[in-house]
Amino acid sequence: MTDVTTPQTKSFRMPSMSVLGPIIALIVLLLIGTALNSNFLSAANITNVLARSAFIGIIAVGMTFVITAGGLDLSVGSMAAFIAGLMILVMNAALPSLGVGVPIILLGMFTAIVAGLLAGLLNGFLITALGIEAFIVTLGSMGIYRSLVTWLADGGTLSLDFGLRSFYRPVYFDGILGISWPIIVFALVVIIGEIIMSRSVYGRHCAATGSNEHVAHYSNVNVNRTRLISYAALGILVGIATIMYVPRLGSASASTGVLWELEAIAAVIIGGTVLKGGFGRVWGTVIGVLILSLIGNILNLTDFVSPYLNGAIQGIIIILAVILQRERKTAL
Amino acid sequence: MTDVTTPQTKSFRMPSMSVLGPIIALIVLLLIGTALNSNFLSAANITNVLARSAFIGIIAVGMTFVITAGGLDLSVGSMAAFIAGLMILVMNAALPSLGVGVPIILLGMFTAIVAGLLAGLLNGFLITALGIEAFIVTLGSMGIYRSLVTWLADGGTLSLDFGLRSFYRPVYFDGILGISWPIIVFALVVIIGEIIMSRSVYGRHCAATGSNEHVAHYSNVNVNRTRLISYAALGILVGIATIMYVPRLGSASASTGVLWELEAIAAVIIGGTVLKGGFGRVWGTVIGVLILSLIGNILNLTDFVSPYLNGAIQGIIIILAVILQRERKTAL
Amino acid sequence: QETKVIGVSIPAATHGWAGGMNFHAKETVERLEEVYSDLDFVLATASDPGKQVNDIEDMVATRNIDALVVLPFESDPLTPPVQSVADSGAWVTVVDRGLSVEGIKDLYVAGDNSGFGKVSGEFMAQQMPDGGDIVVLRGIPTTIDNERVEGFNAAIEGSGINVLDMEHGNWNRDDSFTVMQDFLSKYPNIDAVWASDDDMAIGVLAAIEAAGRDDVKFVLGGAGMKEMIKRTADGDEMIPANVTYPPSMIATAIELTAVGLTSNAPVSGTFVIGSVLVTQENAMDFYYPDSPF
Amino acid sequence: MSATPVLALRDVSKSFGSIEVLHGVTLALEPGTVHALIGENGAGKSTTMKIMAGYQLPSKGAVELDGAAVRFDSLHEGEMAGIVMIHQEFNLAEQLTVEQNIFLGRELKRGPLLDKAEMRRRTRDYLDRVACNVSPDALVSRLSNSDKQMVEIAKALSRDARVLIMDEPTAVLTKRETDVLFKLVAALRAAGTAVLFTSHKLDEVAEISDHVTIMRDGAVVQSSPTSEITEDEMATAMVGRDVSDLYPAKPGVERGAPEVLSVENLSVPGFASNVSFSLPQGQILGLGGLIGSGRTEVMEGLAALRPASAERVTLFGEPVRFKRPSDAQQAGLCYLTEDRKLRGLLLERGMRENLTLQNLHKFGGFLIDRNAEETALTEAIGEFDIRAGSRDVRVGNMSGGNQQKLLLAKIMLSEPRILIVDEPTRGIDIGTKQQIYAFLRKLADQGHAIIVITSEMPELIGLADRVMVMRLGEVSGTLNAGEITEDAIVRLSMGLRAEQMPMTA
Ligand SMILES: Nc1ncnc2c1ncn2[C@@H]1O[C@H](COP(=O)(O)OP(=O)(O)OP(=O)(O)O)[C@@H](O)[C@H]1O
Numbered sequence A, B: 001m002t003d004v005t006t007p008q009t010k011s012f013r014m015p016s017m018s019v020l021g022p023i024i025a026l027i028v029l030l031l032i033g034t035a036l037n038s039n040f041l042s043a044a045n046i047t048n049v050l051a052r053s054a055f056i057g058i059i060a061v062g063m064t065f066v067i068t069a070g071g072l073d074l075s076v077g078s079m080a081a082f083i084a085g086l087m088i089l090v091m092n093a094a095l096p097s098l099g100v101g102v103p104i105i106l107l108g109m110f111t112a113i114v115a116g117l118l119a120g121l122l123n124g125f126l127i128t129a130l131g132i133e134a135f136i137v138t139l140g141s142m143g144i145y146r147s148l149v150t151w152l153a154d155g156g157t158l159s160l161d162f163g164l165r166s167f168y169r170p171v172y173f174d175g176i177l178g179i180s181w182p183i184i185v186f187a188l189v190v191i192i193g194e195i196i197m198s199r200s201v202y203g204r205h206c207a208a209t210g211s212n213e214h215v216a217h218y219s220n221v222n223v224n225r226t227r228l229i230s231y232a233a234l235g236i237l238v239g240i241a242t243i244m245y246v247p248r249l250g251s252a253s254a255s256t257g258v259l260w261e262l263e264a265i266a267a268v269i270i271g272g273t274v275l276k277g278g279f280g281r282v283w284g285t286v287i288g289v290l291i292l293s294l295i296g297n298i299l300n301l302t303d304f305v306s307p308y309l310n311g312a313i314q315g316i317i318i319i320l321a322v323i324l325q326r327e328r329k330t331a332l
Numbered sequence C: 001q002e003t004k005v006i007g008v009s010i011p012a013a014t015h016g017w018a019g020g021m022n023f024h025a026k027e028t029v030e031r032l033e034e035v036y037s038d039l040d041f042v043l044a045t046a047s048d049p050g051k052q053v054n055d056i057e058d059m060v061a062t063r064n065i066d067a068l069v070v071l072p073f074e075s076d077p078l079t080p081p082v083q084s085v086a087d088s089g090a091w092v093t094v095v096d097r098g099l100s101v102e103g104i105k106d107l108y109v110a111g112d113n114s115g116f117g118k119v120s121g122e123f124m125a126q127q128m129p130d131g132g133d134i135v136v137l138r139g140i141p142t143t144i145d146n147e148r149v150e151g152f153n154a155a156i157e158g159s160g161i162n163v164l165d166m167e168h169g170n171w172n173r174d175d176s177f178t179v180m181q182d183f184l185s186k187y188p189n190i191d192a193v194w195a196s197d198d199d200m201a202i203g204v205l206a207a208i209e210a211a212g213r214d215d216v217k218f219v220l221g222g223a224g225m226k227e228m229i230k231r232t233a234d235g236d237e238m239i240p241a242n243v244t245y246p247p248s249m250i251a252t253a254i255e256l257t258a259v260g261l262t263s264n265a266p267v268s269g270t271f272v273i274g275s276v277l278v279t280q281e282n283a284m285d286f287y288y289p290d291s292p293f
Numbered sequence D: 001m002s003a004t005p006v007l008a009l010r011d012v013s014k015s016f017g018s019i020e021v022l023h024g025v026t027l028a029l030e031p032g033t034v035h036a037l038i039g040e041n042g043a044g045k046s047t048t049m050k051i052m053a054g055y056q057l058p059s060k061g062a063v064e065l066d067g068a069a070v071r072f073d074s075l076h077e078g079e080m081a082g083i084v085m086i087h088q089e090f091n092l093a094e095q096l097t098v099e100q101n102i103f104l105g106r107e108l109k110r111g112p113l114l115d116k117a118e119m120r121r122r123t124r125d126y127l128d129r130v131a132c133n134v135s136p137d138a139l140v141s142r143l144s145n146s147d148k149q150m151v152e153i154a155k156a157l158s159r160d161a162r163v164l165i166m167d168e169p170t171a172v173l174t175k176r177e178t179d180v181l182f183k184l185v186a187a188l189r190a191a192g193t194a195v196l197f198t199s200h201k202l203d204e205v206a207e208i209s210d211h212v213t214i215m216r217d218g219a220v221v222q223s224s225p226t227s228e229i230t231e232d233e234m235a236t237a238m239v240g241r242d243v244s245d246l247y248p249a250k251p252g253v254e255r256g257a258p259e260v261l262s263v264e265n266l267s268v269p270g271f272a273s274n275v276s277f278s279l280p281q282g283q284i285l286g287l288g289g290l291i292g293s294g295r296t297e298v299m300e301g302l303a304a305l306r307p308a309s310a311e312r313v314t315l316f317g318e319p320v321r322f323k324r325p326s327d328a329q330q331a332g333l334c335y336l337t338e339d340r341k342l343r344g345l346l347l348e349r350g351m352r353e354n355l356t357l358q359n360l361h362k363f364g365g366f367l368i369d370r371n372a373e374e375t376a377l378t379e380a381i382g383e384f385d386i387r388a389g390s391r392d393v394r395v396g397n398m399s400g401g402n403q404q405k406l407l408l409a410k411i412m413l414s415e416p417r418i419l420i421v422d423e424p425t426r427g428i429d430i431g432t433k434q435q436i437y438a439f440l441r442k443l444a445d446q447g448h449a450i451i452v453i454t455s456e457m458p459e460l461i462g463l464a465d466r467v468m469v470m471r472l473g474e475v476s477g478t479l480n481a482g483e484i485t486e487d488a489i490v491r492l493s494m495g496l497r498a499e500q501m502p503m504t505a
C-alpha cells in the first residue's frame, strides 16, 4: 500500500511570528530610542536599563515557570518588599554582634533566600495541597506581605545602617569587567532558567502540568510537586532579586515593589508564554522585561509626551507588542 | 442499567460546600460584626455598607459574565476613573447652556453609559477580533485610562461644579422607602444579572464559551459576539457604577478606582465563579462583594488591630472564605 | 462621665511622608488614650478617597464620634462627607489640605503646599544667582503636587533658572532613582535638582553617585526626613538645605482636638504650619532622631 | 488455558456515588494471548479496564497480579508492574510535542539534562514501528485524530508492557492503520505480552483475538475462546437481539428527485480546493477518502465553521452564502463534528445543557424554559437509547458511545433538512449502529438529504446511495449506486483511476 499521508520533510521554515514578534518589538524600540536620543546606546544608559530590569527580570523568570505550570502569583511585589524589610531588620539587628563585613552580608542574603523560599512554599502549599485558586491565594498573600512590611516599618521606611549600606552598595553598582552584578546575576538566572525550561525534565513537567494536569498525572508526573516547586523557585528568585535590590537604595517601605507583579506577568506574556499554561519560554520573558524597561527609559529620554500620558503610551506599546506576535488568527 | 428516561424525582440533597461556603463566610462575618459593635446591625450602618458595595458590586456582576465567558478585565478601575472624569467635564461644560436641572444630569448619565459602552467595546474588539490575550489588552487599557484621567485632570482633581453637585447628590444619598438609590440599582442589576446568567440563552452561551470555545463554536454559538457582549455589558455597568459614584464624591482623579479591578475579580471568585471560565453565578458574586465590604467595615468597628495590618486581615479572610467553599479535594 | 470618641481618618502609608504622618498619628493616639481616660480614639487609614469616605461613614454610623480629625486624601471628594459629619454636630478638625467649602471645619491645622514650593524656589534662586539648568522630580500627580510646583515656578520666575525637564517620581525612591538615571543620560550638564521630597532626594542622590557625575552641585529635597536633616546639619554639600513639611502636623491636630473636647480652652481657628527653610545653621532644631521619618 | 493469569479481576464491583456500574466482574488475562472485551455502550468496558490498570480502585473485589491480590494506589504502581493502558479518550497534552508526550513522566536524561537527541531518535523508532510519519517535534494539537491515536500507541509501546490494555484503539484508525496495529499486537503476543482490547468492530475482534469476554449492563455474560463464537453470536450476546441486518435497505432515489444542495468550487484554504457536488432530496451521500484528505474541512467550510470560499452554493434552489454557522443552521444545514470531546460536548456539563446548546432559541427567546429542556432530554434519551448512570451525570463521565449518542441527539434537535454527519458511529456499539443507520435512512426517506463522512468502508458501502471520494483536498471521483465497491473506493482514495471508471463529479 502506498504511503499517502503527506510526508513532512523538514525544510527550512521562517520562524513564526510568535517567535519573531517580541524580537521585532524590541528592535523597533531600540531603533526609536536611538533615533530620539544620541545617549540612548551609551554604555551608561544600557547598563542602567539592564541593571534596573534585573529585579523584575529575575522575578519574571520564576513567574514564567509558575505560569507555564498553569499557576499565577500576584504576591511577588509585596513579597519582595517584605523580604527587603526583613533583610534590613535582620542585618541591622546583627550589626552590633557581627560588625560590618562579609558575614553580615551573607546573613542578609541567607535571610532573603530562606524567607523567599518559605513565602513561595506557603503560596504553593495553599494552592496545591488545599487546592485553592492561585489568584485568590496570592491576592491574599499580596495583602498580607504588604501589611507586614508596613507594620515592620511602622508605616515608614526601613533603612539599612549607613555604614553597612556603603559596604553592601557594590553588590548593586559594581561588577566584573564593567558589567554590574545585577546584570550578571540576571544573565545567570536567565541562562539557568532557559536550560531548565527547555532542556530539563522539570521544564517538561511544568509544561505538561499547565497543558493538561490530568494527562500529566496519568503520565506519572507529580503535578502538585511540580506546581509547588514552581512557587518555591519563584520565592527564591524574589529573594535573589531582593538581594540585588537592597544595596541600591538601602531601604524598604510600603511602596517598595508596588505593581511588580503586574509588570512581571506582563513581561512573561509579552515574551510569548501562554497565560493559561502549557507553554513557556524564558528567553521571551527576558525580551518582555527589556521591552517594558525600555518604554520607561525612552519616555524619560524624550519630551514628546506629557508625563501624564506615559501610562497611556506604555499601555499602547504593550498591546502592540502582543499584536505583533499574534499568528494569523486561526479559525476556531 | 438504571432507567434514566424518566426525570428523577428531585430528592432533597444538602447543597454542596461550593454553594454553602460563601454563605457561611458571610454569616460568620455578620456574627463577628454584631458581637463587636452594637451599632453594626443599625439601619445606618447596613445602608452604608450596602450602598458602598454598590459600585464594586455593579462592576463585579459584569465581571462575572466576562470571567464566565473565559475572559478577564483589569481595566475596570481606571475605566471608572476615566468615565467619572469625562462625565464631570461634560457636565461642567454643559452647565452654562443647560443650567442646573434634570437635563444636565441625564446628559451626564448618558455620557457615562456611552463612554462605558465604547470602552468595553474597545476592549472586547481587541480581544475578540484581534485575538489578543485579555490580560494584556486590559492591562494596556488600564494604563491608558488611568493616564487619560490624570491628563484630563492635569494631574489634579476634576470636580463637579458645586451647585450641580448639591443637585446631583440625592442620586447617591436618597432613594425610595428609605432604601438609597445605589442599593436599588445594585439590586436591580443583580436580579437581572442572575436571571440572565442562570435562565437566559446568553448566560448559557457565556458558560459554553468559557467552558470550551471550540464546542461552543461547533454548536453554532457566536463565540466572539458572546465575548464582545460581555465586555460591552461590563463597560456599561462600569458606566452605571460611575453614575452612582460621581454624586458621592463629586470628583475624579488619578486615584479614583485604584484596585477596583482586583476587588471585583476577587469578589467574583469568592462567590464561586471559576476564574478559567465556564461556570459563573451572580448571586455568589454579590456575597463576595458583601464579604469584602464587611471586612473593611468590621475593621473600622474595632481597635484590635494596627491599621497597618488591615491588609493582612483582609488577605487572610479572603483566603479563608475560599477555603470554606472548597469541595473535598477530588482525586485527580 | 461619658466617654467621648475622636475619629482620626488619614491616608495610608504609601510613601515616606505619609508613613511619617501615620506614625505620628498612631503614636499620638496611643499616648492620648493614656492621658485622657474619658477619650476614645478610632484611627482609620485609607488607600484612596473612596475608602476614606467609607471610613468616615463608619465612624459616624457605628462609633458615634464626637470629633473627627481628617487629613483629606483629596479635598473635593472629602468635602461632602466631612460636611455631613459637621452637620451632625461633631467637631471637625481638618489637617493639611483644606476642604473645598469654607465653614465646615472647627479647627484647621494647615500645611502650606504652595509655600513649600515657594520656599524651595526661592532657595534655588538664591543658590544660583547666575541661573542654571535644573531638573525637577514631581510627586504623585495630585493637587498637592500641582500647588507645590506652581509655587516653585512662581518663585524661580525671572531668576535665570532653566528647568530642563520635569518627570513624576511619585514620592518614591525607586521611581526617582530611575528617572534621575535617565535625566543624567539625557542631559550632559545639570546644575541642580529639585527633588521636592526627601524620599525622592535619596533616589536622586544614589543615581548621581552611581553615575559619578560632578556637574550636579546640589539636590534640594523637602519634608524634613531625619537622615536628610542630619546630613544638612553635618554640612553635606550636596544637601545644603531642606524645606519642612512636617508629617507631625497630624499630632498637633489630634492633640488640639483632644484639648478642645476635654477642656474649655479655645482651640478653634486656623493653625498654619508653614514651610520653613532648613539650612546647616538651624538644622539641629528640626532634627528628631526618634521619629521614623 | 493453563498458565497463571498475569492480571485478573476477581468479583470486582464498582460504584460511582450510589450507582453501581460493575457487578462482580471476573476476568483473567494470560500472557501471550489477545483478549477482547466487548459489549454495548455503557456496559462497563472502560471502567473494567481502568480498574485493571490501576486508574481506578474497585469498590469491591480484587485485582490480582500473577495470582496475588494487589492494590495499585497510584498509576505509577500499575505501570511499575508492567501494565500500560491506552485510554478511549486521548490522554495526550495538546500543547506538547509528540516526543514530549511519548516520554512524559519517563524522560531520558544525559547528566542532569534531557537527552533530546536520543528521545527524538527513539520516538522516531516507535513512530516507525506504528508506521506513523508525523514529526517527533510536531505539536499534538495539530495532529489528526488518527495520528493522535498512533502516538498513543507509540507511547504505550515505549513502556515495554507485560500487559497492554487498549480501549477502542481502532475507533479513529483507518483500515491501513488498523492493520499496522494488528501486526504489532501479533508481535507482542508472540513475545508473551498479554493484550486486552475493546472494539465495536466485531470483524476485528474475530480477526485478532484469542479470547472474547462479553459484557452487558456491568456484568460478564459470556467468556469463551474466539474460535468458538461467530460474529453474529457476539452481537446477539451483546445486544440481546439479532443484529444481522445492520444496514437498512436502500430504496434507490427516483430519478428527477429535486436537487436540494449544489456546491460549486468550494475551497477551504490550506485543506481543499474546487470541490463541487450536488445532492438530491432523499439521498444519503457517502464521503470517503483517507484521513487527512480534507473531508472534514470541506464540510466545515460549507457549514461556515471555518473560512471557505465557493463560487456558488444553492440550497433548495436558492443561492446562499453562509457567514456564520448559525446561518447554515437557519437555512436547514447542520454539521455534526467528528471530535466529540474537543468540539462536540461540554464535558464538564450535564446532558441537558449539552443537548440544547445548539438550539436554545427553541426553548425560549430570551429566558430558557427548563421544563421544555427536560422534556426534550427525556425524548432524546428514549429515541437515542442514551444510557448513563443518572440523569444529571457529568457528560465527561458518560461512556464514549453514549456521548456520541447524545451528540447525535443534540444535532437532531435542530431538525436539519440537510444533515452532514462526520464519523457518526465512532465508538458506537453494533446494536446502536443499526439504530443509527435506520434512523439516518428514515430521515432520508422523509425527504432530508444526508452526507455521511466515514472512514469505515462497510459503512460507506452499506449505507450510502452514492459515494464521493476525496484525495488531497480534491474530489477524485464519485460512484453511483451500482459502482460502490471497496475496490473502487480504495482506488479513488489512492488516486489510481481505473480507465473504465466513470467520472461523474
Ligand atoms: N467517573 C464516573 N462517574 C459516574 N459515572 C461513571 C463514571 N465513569 C463511568 N461511569 C458510568 O459507568 C457506566 C459504564 O461506563 P464505561 O465507560 O465503562 O462504558 P463502556 O462499556 O466503556 O462504554 P462505551 O462503549 O460507550 O465506551 C456508564 O453508565 C457511565 O456513565
Ligand SMILES: Nc1ncnc2c1ncn2[C@@H]1O[C@H](COP(=O)(O)OP(=O)(O)OP(=O)(O)O)[C@@H](O)[C@H]1O
Residues within 6 Å of the ligand: D141, D142, D143, D144, D145, D146, D289, D290, D291, D292, D293, D294, D295, D296, D297, D338, D453, D455
Ligand atoms: N487545527 C489544525 N491545525 C493544523 N493542522 C490541522 C488542524 N486540524 C487538522 N489538521 C490537519 O489537517 C489534515 C486534514 O484533517 P482531517 O484529518 O480532519 O481530514 P479528513 O479528511 O476530514 O479526515 P478524517 O475526517 O478522516 O479525520 C490532517 O492531516 C490534520 O493533521
Ligand SMILES: [Mg+2]
Residues within 6 Å of the ligand: D045, D046, D047, D088, D167, D399, D400, D401
Ligand atoms: Mg468505553
Ligand SMILES: [Mg+2]
Residues within 6 Å of the ligand: D295, D296, D297, D338, D422
Ligand atoms: Mg475528519
